Amino acid sequence: MKPVKYILIAQLCCLCQGDPYVHLHAGGCKWTLRLPGNRSSDEVPLSSDSADPLAQRICQGLGCGGVYHVDKTGPAAPNATCFHDCSYKDHRLQNCSRTVGSDCTVITEAVCGHQALRLVGGPDRCAGRVELWRNGMWGTVCDDRWDLRDAGVACAQLGCGYALSVTGQGDGSFAPGRGPVHLDELNCTGQEGNLWACPAAQEEPDCGHKEDAGVICSEMRAIRLTGGLDRCSGKLEVHRNGSWGTVCDNCWNEGLASVVCSMLRCGATPLKVSQFVPALAHNGGTLWYYQCGPAERSLWQCREFANRTHLCAHSKASGVICGGTTTAAAAAAGVFISASPELLSAVTVCLLLLLLLIINTVLCCHYRRRHAFLFQQTRSGPRPRSGHSDNDYQGAVDLVKVTAAVQPQTDGQWS
Incomplete structure (x- = not known):
């Protein structure tokens, strides 16, 4: 039992010494150094000349290639106990020496090449x-x-x-x-x-x-303007969480619209931001609400709220016609064309039907005029003569009524 007791004591001594270990982040090739036990939030100061070589050995030991980037800061304490001359094995630093001094650095985050x-x-x-x-x-x-x-x-x-x-x-x-x-x-x-x-x-x-x-x-953040006459005019849609949503027009103003136009490189000054005809409807996706200050240059820097009923009550979708659009005339007239795919399909079908009706009317009129012309030609032209007619007279004919005389019959004789 004594050998086992000595081994346990030796292990406890190693733990009490508190050699740092490598704490891995998501992906396995990004890490920081931490102390064991209740000291996991404490800094791990390293001597300045040993930090970079140690980071290289750790990245290679993790199978993550070389070091891509290391964030370092100075220790919080002026005279910190620094680790140096450490070896690395199985996610732990071993056989470290310690010195007290001011020439120390702390690795806050290291990113290996494979990450x-x-x-x-x-x-x-x-x-x-x-x-x-x-x-x-x-x-x-x-x-x-x-x-x-x-x-x-x-x-x-x-x-x-x-x-x-x-x-x-x-x-x-x-x-x-x-x-x-x-x-x-x-x-x-x-x-x-x-x-x-x-x-x-x-x-x-x-x-x-x-x-x-x-x-x-899915976490791509993007904006677009839809339903307008070009990419710089339309209903504002925001892509988040794998779908496109709209922005509530409560508190929608020229400042927010200017941010959107700038993000889309459509000029910094909007031509029109409200009172569109017809009113813009939400698309059934997420309802977004933004609060931007005067210093923000992007919606992603603003405060963002999703599906907040009290912020989007009785709202319509926000839209804008930016200064870089080709629809300035529509903006001046206060008209906004918002065309959904269903509406465009219906308009296309109606136009095709109208075209067929026009073609049918033209053809009908054409054939009626042709029929009338042929009928007129038939009535006004000479009658055709037959070569076998027995009544082909050249002069005037006096018609005389001829009546056959009835002869008297005698007895016993027939005429």
Whole structure:
């Protein structure tokens, strides 16, 4: 029993010394250092010359490539106890030496290379062309076998929800990238912490940048104007949580409309923000309400409320005609064209029916006039003569009534 007792005492001594451990964030390639037990919220000061080499060893030990970025601050205490000359194994720092001094630094967050991912070319950080960082360079992902499961790993890695749709094969959704193609023929299960953990082709990728993979995640934040005559006029719609909603027009004003126009690059001065004809209706999605101060330049910097009944009571949808629109005449007349797909379909059908009616009327009039002309020609023309007529007289004929005389009959004789 004594050997077991000594082992337990040794383990307790190690725990009391409190060597730091690596606390992993979502994805497994982002981490911070913490102290065990009740001291988990305490800082872990490191000597300034040992912080960067230690971060590199930890990222490589996690199988996450090299260090992409390290956030560091100074310790809160002026004379802190700094850890140095530590070894790393199994998510723990071991055999650390300690000194008291002022030349210390604290790693608040470290991001390894395999966790570094960005979406480029979209309206928001949660939509765009997929780019990964490796060996100091950003590169793209080939769209061979790229699907929603692969894209879902990327969205989760960025904290952008789930994948709504994927892009690729030069469909024009996002511009082609530059640099190397880092991954090809991904085959993720959807449970991986980052794209580097997914099975992929081992040979050198043979894709060009016309096949760069892209994704639109559910947390993409975007705005658009719909139902107008161009992209700079219409009903304001906001994309959040995978769907498009509208903005309540309670407290909607020129200041908010100016922010929207600027975000859409449609000029900073709105031409019209209210009293549209017909009134704008909500689309059945989320009802958004924004409170912006004079310093905000984006709706995403403003206070945001979703589906608050008391804020959106008796409201209509907000709309704007921006200064960069081509519908200035409509704005001056106070007319706004709000055309839903159903309305456009109905108008198209009506126009086709009207066109068929006009064509039918023209053809009917044409055939009636032609029939009348032929009938007139028939009545006014000479009668055709028959070559076998027995009454082809050339002169005047006096008709004399001839009556046959009845001869008297004699007895016994017949005429």
